[in-house]
Amino acid sequence: MIVTTSKYGDRWDLLAYDLLGDAALAPELMAVNQELVTLYQNHIPEGVEIVIPEIVAPAERITQTKAPWKKD
Incomplete structure (x- = not known):
């Protein structure tokens, strides 16, 4: 099991992306x-503390573009 600690301003969608x-x-x-x-x-x-699941996602499900709030 992998665990991480949340930072200020974290949301579920941001954590999933990161x-x-x-x-x-x-x-x-x-x-x-x-x-x-x-x-x-x-x-x-x-x-x-946030538990990170082990996900084996199909390649077509993973987006190729960054979220609009992410900077390069």
Whole structure:
């Protein structure tokens, strides 16, 4: 099991993009952290431990473009 600690301003979609490579994988990330979803809704406070799932996603599901809020 891989665990990371949230930073200020983290959201499920941002974490999915940063950790799993695709913001569309946010539901999978939220599913393994169900207790945090219930407690914190969309924004996650700084310093919370987040479990990162091992996801084997089909290549066509992974987006090739960066999220609009990401800088190059």
